[in-house]
Amino acid sequence: EPEVTQTPSHQVTQMGQEVILRCVPISNHLYFYWYRQILGQKVEFLVSFYNNEISEKSEIFDDQFSVERPDGSNFTLKIRSTKLEDSAMYFCASSGAGGSQPQHFGDGTRLSIL
Amino acid sequence: EDQVTQSPEALRLQEGESSSLNCSYTVSGLRGLFWYRQDPGKGPEFLFTLYSAGEEKEKERLKATLTKKESFLHITAPKPEDSATYLCAVQADDYKLSFGAGTTVTVRA
Numbered sequence: 001e002p003e004v005t006q007t008p009s010h011q012v013t014q015m016g017q018e019v020i021l022r023c024v025p026i027s028n029h030l031y032f033y034w035y036r037q038i039l040g041q042k043v044e045f046l047v048s049f050y051n052n053e054i055s056e057k058s059e060i061f062d063d064q065f066s067v068e069r070p071d072g073s074n075f076t077l078k079i080r081s082t083k084l085e086d087s088a089m090y091f092c093a094s095s096g097a098g099g100s101q102p103q104h105f106g107d108g109t110r111l112s113i114l
Numbered sequence: 115e116d117q118v119t120q121s122p123e124a125l126r127l128q129e130g131e132s133s134s135l136n137c138s139y140t141v142s143g144l145r146g147l148f149w150y151r152q153d154p155g156k157g158p159e160f161l162f163t164l165y166s167a168g169e170e171k172e173k174e175r176l177k178a179t180l181t182k183k184e185s186f187l188h189i190t191a192p193k194p195e196d197s198a199t200y201l202c203a204v205q206a207d208d209y210k211l212s213f214g215a216g217t218t219v220t221v222r223a
Contacts, residue, residue, distance in 0.1 A: 004157075031209070043158065043201065045210040056208050091157050100146045100165070103211060105157035 002026045004106035006092050012112045016081050021109045023075045023092030032075045033093040033103060034067065036060070043091065049075065079111075087113045116141045120202050120214035127221045130191045135217045137202030138184040147185050148211065149178050150201040158201055192221045 005024045013019045025032050034046040048056045049067055064080045075094075079086055089110050093103040117140040127133055139147065146165050150158035162171040164180035171178045175196060177188040187200055199218045203211040 006157075033210070035211075042215050043203075043211075043213040045212065048208075048210060056210055058210075093157075100163070100205060100209075102148060102160045102163050104160055105150075107155075107157045 004092055004094055004104055006090075006106035006109050008109060009107070010110045010112070012114065013082055015084055015113050019079050019082055019111065021077045021079075021090050021092075021111070023077075023106060024073050025075055025092065025094030026096075026104060027073070029094035029096050029104075031055075031095045031101075031103075032067075032069070033095075034077045035091045035093065035105075036088040037091065037108075038088045046077075046090075082111075082113045084113050087111055116204055116206055116212040118202055118204055118212055118214035120200075120217050122217060123215070124218045125220070127189070127192055127219065129193060129221055129223050132188070132190045132192070134189070135187040135200055135219070136184060137187070137214055139202075139204045141204045141206050141212070143207045145205045145207065145209070147180055148203045148205065149176075149185070149187055150203065152199045152201055152216065161200075189219065192219070194221045194223050197221045 007022045032049040037043045047061045066078045068076050089108040091105050091108045093105045095101040095103045119138045121136045146163050149161040152158045162178040167182045169180050175190045179186045199216040201216045203213045
């Protein structure tokens with residue numbers, strides 16, 4: 001069964017450094033998402049991406065965050081200058097045509113900011 | 115703002131002991147209600163989508179139902195492998211998912 005893959009599984013970074021989290025969505029999906037889950041808290045929406053542009057973003061997704069689909073298969077989340085509070089699990093998800101199709105999630109990247 | 119509340123927070127069951135999880139929601143313009151299973155250290159795994167009140171979906175020992183204000187996930191005769199955190203999420207017109215905090219189910223053999 002096709003799945004969403006994320007790399008790396010764990011990223012440790014010094015505060016203030018830039019980090020790029022990578023995702024390969026399911027190949028025929030058209031909608032792409034990033035969510036995060038701080039330890040012990042709810043899964044929170046960050047951003048959605050469709051047709052090569054951001055379609056929706058949350059208050060969390062400020063100027064230090066950016067997303068890109070650099071080629072036909074990858075979807076990336078960049079955090080420009082990391083803060084301690086950015087430590088979390090970051091999940092990528094994708095869904096097929098039609099906005100109410102189920103979103104399928106990867107197993108996440110655990111980001112630890114020191 | 116969309117609100118999703120799940121109860122109970124945790125549920126400990128004996129193998130074979132059926133039970134139900136609750137998800138109550140407030141959303142403007144529900145497009146869909148989604149149930150996911152999450153194992154420790156993993157991403158949410160899709161289980162069901164429910165679109166309208168009265169709808170029911172089943173998969174093995176799981177059955178999800180939907181009313182205008184809440185959804186239930188019924189676990190019938192659970193096995194230890196059903197132990198996981200079950201997440202409920204709602205989707206409105208903006209297509210993002212708003213998640214509840216989850217119910218952690220532990221099934222003892």
